[in-house]
Amino acid sequence: MSLFWVVIRQTAQRHYMAKKLVTMVDWEKKLNDVKVRREDMNKLVMNFLVTEGYVDAAEKFQIESGTEPDIDLATITDRMMVKKAIQDGNVEDAIEKVNDLNPEILDTNPQLFFHLQQQRLIELIRNGKVEEALEFAQEELTPRGEENQGFLEELERTVALLAFEDAANSPVSDLLDMSQRFKTASEVNAAILTSQSHEKDPKLPSLLKLLILVQNQLDEKAIYPRINNFPTATLEERTV
Secondary structure, eight states: OHHHHHHHHHHHHHHHHEEEEEHHHHHHHHHHHHHOOOOHHHHHHHHHHHHHHHOOHHHHOOOOOHHOOOOOHHHHHHHHHHHHHHHHHHHHHHHHHHHOOHHHHHHHHHHHHHHHHHHHHHHEEEEETTTHHHHHHHIIHHHHHOOHHHHHHHHHHHHGGGGOEEEEEESSSGGSHHHHHHHHHHHHHHHHHHHHTOOOHHHHHHHHHHHHHHHHHHHEEOOOOEEEETTEEEHHHHHH
């Protein structure tokens, strides 16, 4: 072994020796000392089901656990219908459904309304309705772009789709991806949840991100049983 690798190995060993070693037994004891109420866990699950729109699962979980949702579960179906309409490219239908739910959502959120109108324009271009797309852009979007520089830049980028014979392989092709529909649908979904005084994002993914952050920070100070497989939450003991 070369002198270089000997030095590297010794440095690594000193680095790990400086860290605190926590055995599986000690780590599990610490975890068992933390008391989490089942009620709190159930609320997290219900929050996830409601926010993500799993109405059937939420209703079943409500019956099985006795956990009450913080919104009317019937509104989930309406919200999911709006989301699906956008994901299917039926933006006009989605706008009507949003206004049926609460007309103030679009009236008080000009950016959201612009993005919905922008999605309508994208769908017209996708379907080859060039003249209708140009007319719609001129009448509905240009006035908003003149009032907002950010809107104008987004509009110019969208209209640029018409400049390419093969828009699907153009520099702005991402606007035609399904991800663009999902992005718009998520924005509308968040706005509806906010209007219902509900968090726009579920708490469980945030807690998972926090767990990853804490583990990464703890890695610098200790060698301990770590969770690497998050779906199973299996603790994996590490050695020096």
